[in-house]
Amino acid sequence: xxxxxxxxxxxxxxxxxxxxxxxxxxxxxxxxxxxxxxxxxxxxxxxxxxxxxxxxxxxxxxxxxxxxxxxxxxxxxxxxxxxxxxxxxxxxxxxxxxxxxxxxxxxxxxxxx
Numbered sequence: 384x385x386x387x388x389x390x391x392x393x394x395x396x397x398x399x400x401x402x403x404x405x406x407x408x409x410x411x412x413x414x415x416x417x418x419x420x421x422x423x424x425x426x427x428x429x430x431x432x433x434x435x436x437x438x439x440x441x442x443x444x445x446x447x448x449x450x451x452x453x454x455x456x457x458x459x460x461x462x463x464x465x466x467x468x469x470x471x472x473x474x475x476x477x478x479x480x481x482x483x484x485x486x487x488x489x490x491x492x493x494x495x496x
Contacts, residue, residue: 386481387452390459393486398446402436410485417491442467447475457481465493 384392393408406428415425425431439445444467453460459479466472475493479486 384484386457386459386479387454389481389484389486390452390461390479394447394449394461394463397435397439400440402432402440405435405440406432408486410482410487413485413487413489415489415491448472450474 389408393405396402396404396408409428409431412427413425413431414423415431416422417424425434445465446467447463447465450462450464452462457480459481461477461479463475463477464472465475473493475491477492478490480488
C-alpha cells in the first residue's frame with residue numbers, strides 16, 4: 384500500500400469512528416510527537432487507543448477534514464481542519480512516517496499541542 388493510501392485509510396477510520404481500523408494503520412510501537420517537545424507524547428498502540436478513544440472517537444461532531452496533502456517518499460504531510468473540539472475548528476499539520484506498510488511516527492503541530 385502506498386503511504387498516502389495508508390494515511391487516507393487511517394483518516395477515513397478516524398472520521399468513521401472505527402478505532403480498530405484506525406489502529407490497524409499504525410505500527411505496534413508507533414510514536415506520536417507534539418513539537419516543540421522532543422520526547423514522544425504517546426508510544427505504542429495501547430497509548431494511542433487510550434488517547435483517541437475518549438478524546439476523539441467518543442466526542443460527537445469531531446472529524447478531520449483534509450485541506451491539502453503532500454508527500455515525499457515515506458513521509459505524508461496532511462493539513463487538517465478539525466471541527467468539534469473547540470468553538471472554532473482547529474487547524475493542524477500532521478507529518479506521518481510510513482515504514483514497512485505501517486505508520487511508525489506522527490508529528491502533530493497545532494495550537495493546543
